[in-house]
Amino acid sequence: xxxxxxxxxxxxxxxxxxxxxxxxxxxxxxxxxxxxxxxxxxxxxxxxxxxxxxxxxxxxxxxxxxxxxxxxxxxxxxxxxxxxxxxxxxxxxxxxxxxxxxxxxxxxxxxxx
Amino acid sequence: xxxxxxxxxxxxxxxxxxxxxxxxxxxxxxxxxxxxxxxxxxxxxxxxxxxxxxxxxxxxxxxxxxxxxxxxxxxxxxxxxxxxxxxxxxxxxxxxxxxxxxxxxxxxxxxxxxxxxxxxxxxxxxxxxxxxxxxxxxxxxxxxxxxxxxxxxxxxxxxxxxxxxxxxxxxxx
Numbered sequence: 001x002x003x004x005x006x007x008x009x010x011x012x013x014x015x016x017x018x019x020x021x022x023x024x025x026x027x028x029x030x031x032x033x034x035x036x037x038x039x040x041x042x043x044x045x046x047x048x049x050x051x052x053x054x055x056x057x058x059x060x061x062x063x064x065x066x067x068x069x070x071x072x073x074x075x076x077x078x079x080x081x082x083x084x085x086x087x088x089x090x091x092x093x094x095x096x097x098x099x100x101x102x103x104x105x106x107x108x109x110x111x112x113x
Numbered sequence: 114x115x116x117x118x119x120x121x122x123x124x125x126x127x128x129x130x131x132x133x134x135x136x137x138x139x140x141x142x143x144x145x146x147x148x149x150x151x152x153x154x155x156x157x158x159x160x161x162x163x164x165x166x167x168x169x170x171x172x173x174x175x176x177x178x179x180x181x182x183x184x185x186x187x188x189x190x191x192x193x194x195x196x197x198x199x200x201x202x203x204x205x206x207x208x209x210x211x212x213x214x215x216x217x218x219x220x221x222x223x224x225x226x227x228x229x230x231x232x233x234x235x236x237x238x239x240x241x242x243x244x245x246x247x248x249x250x251x252x253x254x255x256x257x258x259x260x261x262x263x264x265x266x267x268x269x270x271x272x273x274x275x276x277x278x279x280x281x282x283x284x285x286x
Binding site: 036 | 117120121124125127128131132149150153156157160161163164166167168170171174261264265268269271272275276278279280283284
């Protein structure tokens with residue numbers, strides 16, 4: 001009986017350790033979701049409030065912050081090997097550069113300027 | 114690799130929309146047709162579905178089968194709400210004169226958001242299949258890992274919408 005209890009406790013400890021290793025607690029995930037909701041509310045407020053010259057930078061910064069938060073915490077990139085982080089962000093930067101180059105060939109940035 | 118190729122697909126679609134969103138020879142302009150309050154609610158729903166998905170993964174890691182199934186079903190319902198909202202939005206836009214071939218803006222907008230909607234629908238099918246397979250004990254290998262893989266796809270769909278919501282809806286042409 002005591003062996004079974006010890007085994008059960010050991011399994012729970014191992015599971016708890018695994019859950020901790022793979023990410024955050026449920027409460028911490030809810031906090032992160034609340035932060036994301038608040039950032040979305042600020043994004044939507046730019047539709048109603050005049051941010052002047054800060055309009056575009058505010059939206060782009062909020063978009064990047066939300067993107068990185070979901071990738072880091074919900075997709076667990078922050079808790080994985082650093083190599084995955086380097087691979088992911090280097091690939092992402094490469095893709096963004098390619099698409100910016102593509103848009104530049106159509107003089108997209110000149111039109112907007 | 115799969116998510117990387119999906120990133121490139123959506124990168125191409127978003128770039129094409131950015132190029133064509135100002136090309137409106139006929140039909141309504143983007144800022145005349147977008148219903149920001151409605152789309153904001155849809156975005157919030159999809160964002161919260163990422164929370165419920167991560168809670169399902171967390172429950173799977175704890176081997177808490179009941180909560181895992183519950184969170185997976187809630188995630189699928191939130192996804193279905195988002196897709197329903199998108200269908201309503203498309204119908205409303207069509208009634209206001211924006212068809213698929215009305216202008217280059219219309220074509221690129223429907224292609225981009227339509228592809229995203231299809232991805233969300235595929236995600237809902239994957240979630241429901243996962244719930245069904247789990248009930249029949251037919252998930253092969255490590256269950257938590259399978260749920261996490263479906264979760265990665267779901268979060269990917271969410272981060273694509275984070276970009277679409279900002280670049281397509283909030284930044285005017």
